[in-house]
Amino acid sequence: MPRPKRNRKVLSPPAFDAFLPSGTDSAGKEAIELNLEEYESIRLCDYDLLNHAEACELMHVSRATFARIYESARRKVAKAFVEGRAILIQGGDFKFEEKWWKCHDCGSVFNSPGRKKQKDCALCSSDYIEEYSSSAESYCICVSCGYHKKHTPGHPCREEKCPKCKSRMKKK
Amino acid sequence: MKTAISASGDSKESLMDKRFGRCPYFCIYDDESKGYSFHKNPGFEAQEGAGPVAVQFLVNEGVQKIVAAEFGGKVKPVLEQLQIQMIMMQGDRTIEDLINQLKK
Ligand SMILES: [Zn+2]
Numbered sequence: 481m482p483r484p485k486r487n488r489k490v491l492s493p494p495a496f497d498a499f500l501p502s503g504t505d506s507a508g509k510e511a512i513e514l515n516l517e518e519y520e521s522i523r524l525c526d527y528d529l530l531n532h533a534e535a536c537e538l539m540h541v542s543r544a545t546f547a548r549i550y551e552s553a554r555r556k557v558a559k560a561f562v563e564g565r566a567i568l569i570q571g572g573d574f575k576f577e578e579k580w581w582k583c584h585d586c587g588s589v590f591n592s593p594g595r596k597k598q599k600d601c602a603l604c605s606s607d608y609i610e611e612y613s614s615s616a617e618s619y620c621i622c623v624s625c626g627y628h629k630k631h632t633p634g635h636p637c638r639e640e641k642c643p644k645c646k647s648r649m650k651k652k
Numbered sequence: 653m654k655t656a657i658s659a660s661g662d663s664k665e666s667l668m669d670k671r672f673g674r675c676p677y678f679c680i681y682d683d684e685s686k687g688y689s690f691h692k693n694p695g696f697e698a699q700e701g702a703g704p705v706a707v708q709f710l711v712n713e714g715v716q717k718i719v720a721a722e723f724g725g726k727v728k729p730v731l732e733q734l735q736i737q738m739i740m741m742q743g744d745r746t747i748e749d750l751i752n753q754l755k756k
Pocket residue numbers: 583584585586587588601602603604605606
């Protein structure tokens with residue numbers, strides 16, 4: 481049985497997927513995975529400078545839960561800093577209030593007011609855009625054999641090749 | 653449709669400002685006339701609540717999209733409610749560069 485979906489909120493996704501350290505061979509080390517709630521907790525507290533009460537209200541979590549998420553986020557960031565590991569920002573168990581999109585041409589990230597379907601980039605009008613998925617349950621599906629695999633956030637489905645038949649893949 | 657870009661100065665060579673509420677200027681681009689104009693952000697000098705002051709100003713100007721690097725946790729839910737589109741861009745971009753993107 482999958483766990484019931486929590487009501488945690490993240491306001492918007494980050495515009496990038498990862499941090500990579502320089503001057504060390506991070507390739508040989510396991511990356512740190514920072515989930516979106518952890519990323520959001522640092523953004524709200526240490527970038528937006530909100531207090532914990534304001535941050536947990538925005539994230540729809542209790543003070544205790546927020547403190548746990550934030551503590552975990554800081555430990556992960558510290559571990560990555562000290563050990564020279566990459567930080568991948570992905571996954572989590574939360575919802576966006578809005579639909580969010582990323583443009584692969586100009587790099588912008590934008591929402592669609594009123595949750596309307598967005599056909600092209602709000603900035604450069606390119607149609608090479610991808611909707612951000614807020615959960616780990618999105619998949620890429622092969623156009624010819626139907627094979628599907630877990631979607632890699634930030635990696636457009638149409639750039640994926642089916643591991644079975646090497647055909648193009650699309651968003652399921 | 654009018655788009656506001658958070659700006660660090662009042663010329664098209666100025667860079668986009670990273671923070672929405674406390675940017676000194678807004679450049680407002682109108683895609684009907686293809687014209688743009690610079691406006692002082694009244695939120696820049698606000699003691700408190702820079703975000704809401706800036707939002708109110710842009711609503712009065714009829715803006716429906718805003719470009720900035722980040723909006724802040726308190727501003728995002730307000731813009732969502734008002735159905736004003738948020739566009740986040742990373743990097744050091746000039747106002748001119750962003751206007752050219754909008755003209756495409
Ligand atoms: Zn774009």
